[in-house]
Amino acid sequence: MSIGNIPELKAYFQDMKDDPGRKINNLGKLFLWHISCRISCILAGSMNKNIMRGLFMRLLKLIFLGGALISLAAVADQKDQPGQYHPGKEKAISGVENDITGTYKNWKDRKAIEKSIANGMESQYINYKDVRWLKRDEFNGELLREEARELYARTGKTGKSCASCHGSNGEELRGVAAKYPTFDKEYDRVIPLTTRIRNCSEKYVGAEMPEDSGDNTLMTWYVTDKSDGVPIDIEVDTPGPVQDAFYRGRDLFFKRVGQFNFACASCHTPPTVLKQLRGMRPSTPYGDAVSYPIWEFPAHPERHYLLTMQLQIKACQAAARMKTSHEGSLEYTDMEVFIKSLSNGYEINSLSSYYGETLD
Numbered sequence: 001m002s003i004g005n006i007p008e009l010k011a012y013f014q015d016m017k018d019d020p021g022r023k024i025n026n027l028g029k030l031f032l033w034h035i036s037c038r039i040s041c042i043l044a045g046s047m048n049k050n051i052m053r054g055l056f057m058r059l060l061k062l063i064f065l066g067g068a069l070i071s072l073a074a075v076a077d078q079k080d081q082p083g084q085y086h087p088g089k090e091k092a093i094s095g096v097e098n099d100i101t102g103t104y105k106n107w108k109d110r111k112a113i114e115k116s117i118a119n120g121m122e123s124q125y126i127n128y129k130d131v132r133w134l135k136r137d138e139f140n141g142e143l144l145r146e147e148a149r150e151l152y153a154r155t156g157k158t159g160k161s162c163a164s165c166h167g168s169n170g171e172e173l174r175g176v177a178a179k180y181p182t183f184d185k186e187y188d189r190v191i192p193l194t195t196r197i198r199n200c201s202e203k204y205v206g207a208e209m210p211e212d213s214g215d216n217t218l219m220t221w222y223v224t225d226k227s228d229g230v231p232i233d234i235e236v237d238t239p240g241p242v243q244d245a246f247y248r249g250r251d252l253f254f255k256r257v258g259q260f261n262f263a264c265a266s267c268h269t270p271p272t273v274l275k276q277l278r279g280m281r282p283s284t285p286y287g288d289a290v291s292y293p294i295w296e297f298p299a300h301p302e303r304h305y306l307l308t309m310q311l312q313i314k315a316c317q318a319a320a321r322m323k324t325s326h327e328g329s330l331e332y333t334d335m336e337v338f339i340k341s342l343s344n345g346y347e348i349n350s351l352s353s354y355y356g357e358t359l360d
């Protein structure tokens with residue numbers, strides 16, 4: 001699949017080609033990883049346990065995480081040449097049952113998850129559904145829901161609120177989140193839910209609500225929450241703009257870019273995925289999107305402790321020293337279409353927690 005005639009994407013690929021950081025080879029990556037581990041060991045050695053212990057541990061965790069991320073991908077990428085696609089692109093097709101890691105059977109429904117836990121299976125083989133699905137029984141997000149209801153019913157300059165048009169409890173929005181990103185006539189392109197909500201807020205409520213704002217994230221979660229239990233259904237199987245976005249998104253996911261010349265796939269597909277290295281255990285990307293926006297406490301207080309899919313993509317790009325873009329961009333929307341379609345057929349699970357803490 002080519003990138004077609006979309007100038008924004010063409011420029012993006014060209015930038016990647018010209019990026020001098022791409023010359024760093026695998027030995028370089030391993031060296032950088034080694035240095036970051038060394039630094040964290042020295043810091044650990046000189047640590048005074050009584051002084052700012054919590055903060056220090058957090059910093060150490062970050063350094064270790066960086067080292068682990070780099071080494072994970074370096075190990076996976078040893079044989080690849082710069083500028084290529086990570087192998088296996090064609091095998092990444094939509095539908096949760098097409099999971100490339102073969103773990104789907106362990107987490108396909110509640111019964112399977114419970115059985116996997118009873119068998120003492122490690123979380124990465126259950127796609128963290130032991131945390132994300134079963135823990136929700138004690139993690140219901142009611143406080144967050146109250147906050148969201150208040151914003152949903154808040155009137156703006158037009159004298160209207162979301163509630164004026166979409167039902168006092170958002171009941172008319174059930175099922176909507178399972179279909180986004182989708183094609184929008186006004187924009188004449190595929191847009192994510194965040195852009196739909198920004199547009200509605202500006203046009204009909206008279207309140208600014210940019211994609212990367214806390215208000216937008218809260219409303220995006222609220223609308224998604226209305227689709228709890230609805231299977232994801234991104235329309236990638238019929239030819240059209242959404243399918244085109246899927247292929248572009250998949251290309252972006254497998255293309256090796258940035259200073260370390262990683263692809264998203266370097267870490268998120270075989271042979272690296274599921275491998276344990278220094279405490280990092282990436283799980284399959286299939287079935288992840290049902291949990292987003294996801295509760296990640298105490299990160300992102302300005303976003304109500306919620307992490308949207310596009311903010312997660314941006315965070316991974318930054319960690320892997322790739323060029324970042326902005327939420328709502330064509331590039332992130334294409335990647336979201338690809339990643340979300342890997343959850344097609346799997347039910348939205350709101351509210352999920354990244355690590356499994358309880359809310360209240």
Ligand code: HEC
Nearest residue numbers: 160161162164165166173176196197200201204205219223
């Ligand atoms: C004055 C009425 C009005 C208000 C107020 C309004 N919307 Fe909308 N909304 C619409 C219309 C009409 C559409 C269909 C798309 C369009 O024409 O822009 C829509 C579409 C949507 C959709 C997509 C539905 C689908 O089936 O694809 C979502 C989600 C949504 N609105 C959320 C919100 C949120 C959240 C707010 C508050 C910030 C809001 N809307 C405020 C009228 C409104």
Ligand code: HEC
Nearest residue numbers: 069070073262263264267282283288312313316317320335
């Ligand atoms: C250097 C390794 C690395 C690279 C490159 C990388 N990621 Fe990640 N990513 C991780 C790790 C580690 C996690 C957290 C563990 C997990 O959940 O799999 C993560 C988490 C994620 C998640 C959330 C998964 C979940 O379980 O909720 C998504 C989505 C994601 N990454 C997408 C991407 C995209 C898109 C790219 C490319 C722009 C990318 N990642 C590049 C290592 C990487």
